[in-house]
Amino acid sequence: MATDRALSLSVEDVSVHFGGLYALTNVSFDVAVNEIVGLIGPNGAGKTTAFNVICGFLRPQTGVVRFPVLGRENLRPHQLARAGVARTLQGVGLFDRLSVLENVMAGAQSRSGGGLGVGLFGLPASARGERELRQEAAAMLERVGARQYAGALPGAIPYGIAKKVAVARALMARPALLLLDEPASGLDERELGEFADLISTLGESMSVLLVEHNMDFVMPLVHRVVVLDFGEVIAAGTPHDVSHNETVLAAYLGVGE
Amino acid sequence: AVGSSGAAVATPGVTAKTITVGATVPLSGIAANYAEVSAAIAVVFDYVNAHGGVNGRRIIYVRKDDCYNINALGCTAGVGNTPTLTQTQTLVTQVREFAEVGSLGTAAQDSVIKYLNQNKVPDLFVCSGSSDWNQPAQYPLLFGYQASYQAEGKILARWIKANKPGATVGVIGQGDDFGANGLAGLLAGGLKIATQDQLTYSPLDGVTGNFADITQALTTLKSDNATVVVLDSIPPLTSYILAAANKMSFAPQWVISQVGSDPSSVNNPLEAGAITLDPYPVPTTVNVWNQWLRRLIAADKNSKTWFPNYFKGPFSNILDGNMIYGASIGAAFVEALHGLGRNGVTRAGIVKAMMNTHFATPSLTPLSYSKTNHQGLQGGSLARIVANTDPTQAPRAAVLLGNAEYTTGDSANQPIIVRKQQVLPIPGYLK
Amino acid sequence: MSSLRQRFPSAWRLVATLLLLVLAVALSFVLSPLDDSKLAGGAAISIVILGLSWLIGWSGQVSLGNAGFMAIGAYVTAIWANHHATSPIVWSLVLSTVIGGLSGLVLALPATRLRGPYLAGMTLAFSFAVTPLALNWRGFTGGSGGLFINFLSTPAWFGGLFSGPDALIRANAQWPADVTLVVAAVAFYFMANLFHSRVGRAMRLVRDNEVAAELSGVNLQRARTLAFVISAAYAGLGGSVMTLLSGSVTPQTYGLTLSILLLTLMVLGGIGTLSGAILGGLIYSYSDNLVSLVNKVSGINPTSTLGANLKGIVFGVLLILTMMLAPRGLVGAGAWLRRAARR
Amino acid sequence: MIRVAGLSVTYGAVRALRDVSFEAPTGQITTVIGANGAGKTTLLRSISGLARAEGSIRLDERELLGMATEDVARLGVAHVPEGRGVIAELTVEENLRLGTLASKVPLAESLASQYAQFPALERRRRNYAATLSGGERQMLAMARALIARPSVLLLDEPSLGLAPQVTAETMRTIAQLCASESLTVILVEQNAKSALRIAHDAVVLHLGQVAAAGPSREIAADPELRRYYLGVAS
């Protein structure tokens, strides 16, 4: 998974509110190149909202999201996708009427070539690209362990498989920054282990920001953890520091778990 | 190599025993009540066939529904974009008609006259008062039947000037040729109509049921104190306009174009008292043609499905304007054909016959064509709609006011000719 | 063969299209003049259905307004023909396509912001407005009488191919049919390419899940607009061909009813497929044969009240039954049968 | 008590369940575990009448198979489906009201008890469910099932997306309800470790068949199963 791009991310002083509800208040954190960062916190803390701000789905009321390499701010989601930011969604978020294989191919939409003209005239570039994509997507499905579902429609596959397909789709973009929103929910313990290995490998070639409620899974995997509660950063640091932080224990992890 | 001449090529639609003619007409949709016109043509042909045909040939009459050329769900679709064209193509290429007889509707027939001309098919007695049928130079095979809306307008204008001098006149007209030509006729007849009263509505109102603009038009006319209002509308809309005016207690003298005045189609008591131009002396004048038509209908086995109202409707046994209109076209075509003899039935022959015949029709005005005039009737008789007290009669009927009036042309300088009521006798072979 | 098909898909599509075209033109020599005319009408309407199928089946945007774009193409052709009687018809076709597409762009500005029933409402309003607008702009459109142009006139060399008593009628019916078939073949070829291109996939992504599509790098606004533009261009082309076939354009022709008819034909044939569009066109052409068949079988007098209205019933029942028995249209039913046979 | 006997479900060529039999006793939590695609969701869907199945499912001698879903629900079977099943276009409180249709307890009282359990929901009661975060939606689904005071509770991966603390608390509540209100719970979980901890009995599904069944303590101790499902090297 060689990527020619490298992206770091810095979230600076971001606030988002919906009417009277403060989803994020002056949140700042960053993700360095090839770093794996965990973003954790109770339900409704603002994790997904932070992702939405980073991806350009939401404009924060204050603050900015910077990708120092790109040197541009306020990009729209599709522009970010082309710049190398890929993301999985908290739910399933697959394309209902596309087969699993096509779903994975769709991940490469931002980098495959050919506009309207190429498409209309069916120029060779378009055909060749399609064939290569198909092979690459099949390999990707193999890699996440969902190969046998390639021909199925998303509605007919088990939840755990759907989550894997979603990750495969994100990887097809050959991202430089990967945002994963609860990618491991619905996986059993054995699969969690395999999945953790996958992410560690990815971390060597891209930056990863990971939201997950399963601490046994997150803590050993990430380099750094940021903890949100009620829209504010209440702690940040190494997994070890954070998991012994009093505030975090009280707000999220619970004592004695 | 295309199109050859001489007797070697058989005339389409003509065999030793039959002549096939066709028509595109509305059998369903908003103008479906005009279906009676072509049904009456068919009744005449049936009668003639039952009595040995014309010079030994039976007439096969193929009517195709074109929904008044309005694209409706399930209405004929297929070629090009208009139902009428589709059906006409079927008639020309598959039915292989000799000619069209009695096709109906201005917009409908407008959309196919080129096609018929290109394929050299005579198009006879088009049912509509448009002047489009009168273009002999460009369309030598095309013949109208009705008086032009312009001619009608001129005659109506004459009545208004004579009987309502100094009246404020308003017009509500369909927003197409029908309305425009009608208005042109009124102006050519010397009427003054204030611009704001030249009101139009969309012909599609009849399809969409959107009548708000008519109410608006009436409001304006009323506030302008119009005392005479001329309507160029099809029957359902005439009925609607009368009711809408009644709602605002607006009761001018109504003057209604022939196309939209037939009392049994309008079916509204408010129509009593209106003035109209009626080409036929129906039904109060004792007229041989009426007796004849009743006999034909009684003898025809199909007529029960064709004229449900005549047999069981509220006006049973009443001949309405459409039926007489159709019967007279049927008779006229038979007359033209009759004159050709057994061997003269060619397309060129029928066209010549059209121009040389002085047709016998129930109308009081002459029906004749010439090299330069293909319009048809040139006028009609003024009539007043009255309420009948006789329960055996239709509740309303058109009563002739006097003489037949006609003109030789549409423009202002062609005078109106008035002549005594005089009905030509029914030709012997039709009796 | 199949590997060739995979290696050079667009060349394969080109060959397939040409083969089909040759076949269809050959067929037009065999068929009766009436069938030729029906073939022409069916081919023309299938171009429009294909464009609609692309919009609805691929990009997921329901439009009830495509008859409006047809009207634009039709009027452009008529106005152009009235001013440039001698220019080759190719220009009419191209011009109508381009202006159709541009008008699609204009409608897309508000339309692409809308979803589901709201989009349906907006496009419905557009097609409802076409007739009154055409009636109102007499200067351009000739008002209610419409505009008349010369037919596709049959060239002498083509007429020379025919002889016998029917020569005139046959040549006059077949020439437009063959021209239309060529135009339709071009339109189908381009759409076949689009279906299998990256742009085609972008449409399906937008249709299924807008958020995920954006995350995959699809510019939503652009994709939805492009869908409209292409669909409108196809409708414009179809309207242009219709005008060349019928020699006239009137405001009543392209109203709401036609938009609805297009939608039903598309669904009947099979949404989002090439063959579905062809089937839709054929159904359009031959629906009255079906009605007369029913007339004959049931023995109902076609000129009686019931007989005259029978087509509404037959067409309606046909629509209902197809949706009940073959919810994916006739193409879907065909695929199902093939699968069943294989089992 | 729910008694499943000889249950089979097929989707076209896929046989999702094959001859599954087990019992879920009243007042106990029975957990169903198994790998992705083992058929766990399908099992719960057949109990609710959402999947067409063959065999027999009895709730206290009453045959559920063949009954309409709404009738099963009206017998007191509450189902928290996979993917949460909150109705996004209704408000939080409207969603909860839908849960109380058959209940005789006054609405205000039922609401209060759920708001006490899930305070996050009370703050958002007038908001559309669409605006909730993933975990908040899961809470809503749980609350809506519990508010009906069901006699049978079918939970399809309830911990999905919930913060660890909330999961633990919810499980505690359910365990309490089991004991105090003789609730029958069938719990489907990926997180087998925690599921086995609170369940009395466990059923292990493998490729649509019952691979093992018994008291959860025993299942948790079985070395083979441990290796396979708990990812623990033996």
Place this chain on the structure above:
Amino acid sequence: MGSFLASRLMTDIFGGLATGTVIALIALSLVIIWQSTHVLNFAQGAMGMFATFVGMNLVFHGLNYWWCLALSVVTGMALGALTERVLIRPLYGKPEINPIVVMIGFLGVLEAIIASIWTTNISMLPSPFSEIYYEAGRRTILVSPFVIYEVIVVALVLSGIALLFRRTNLGLQMRAAALSPEVSRLLGVRVGRLLTFGWALSTGVGTLAAVIVSTGQVLAPTNMDGIFVSAFIAAAVGGLESPTGAIIAGVSIGLVEQFILDFWSTSVAPLSGVIVLVIGLAIRPQGLFTRQVSRRV
């Protein structure tokens, strides 16, 4: 001059109200069907007309107007219920566009049936109230006892429907059944019955509208065609989720149309729906009165 303008404005406002309320009533029936089954019913107009013919035709045979009205509405409800059971029920879960096409087919069938049973001959349906407009000075104010009756009916039906959907458990269940049938079933909602009820209710309201449209007018199969399109547009502008929105949009279309007619041109009048739509949707694409529910991610 001032008073002339004032009376002209009065005329327009009342005229607009008269058309607008009927548009609103039909829009309301569309909203009901949308809220209770998420189907866009293109045959709504024809269904209402069919029921109207069944009942109101008896007026010509001497039956009292109100009995006929009741009969029409009951027929409409039965027709709606039957349609749902026979035509719509088998289509749940099929592509969204299928019920639309089926209802278009049904529209064709119904119109043909009406046309062949009652022929196309026209008769005026007399009104139970005076339809004569009031006069103010020399000008006609487009309001009559019948128009007042019409406005009252619309107000009553609107409040009834709004109460049903917003305040009652039945309404909540209906909405839930339409939004998510499977989840609703899991909660014990009798989805099937509610869908049938929704169709019955909607067609009943649609029939009421059709009777009002046809009263004092020719009873013709096409009476609802144009006004149905306006109603459809009104429903889309107002937001299919909101009965109040439908009413406001419907009345606005009526008013705009009336003003266009008076101050501009009759042939532009059919565009009034478009004008209201473009303005309305430009302000809020998801319908003027739909509350923002969506959260995209």
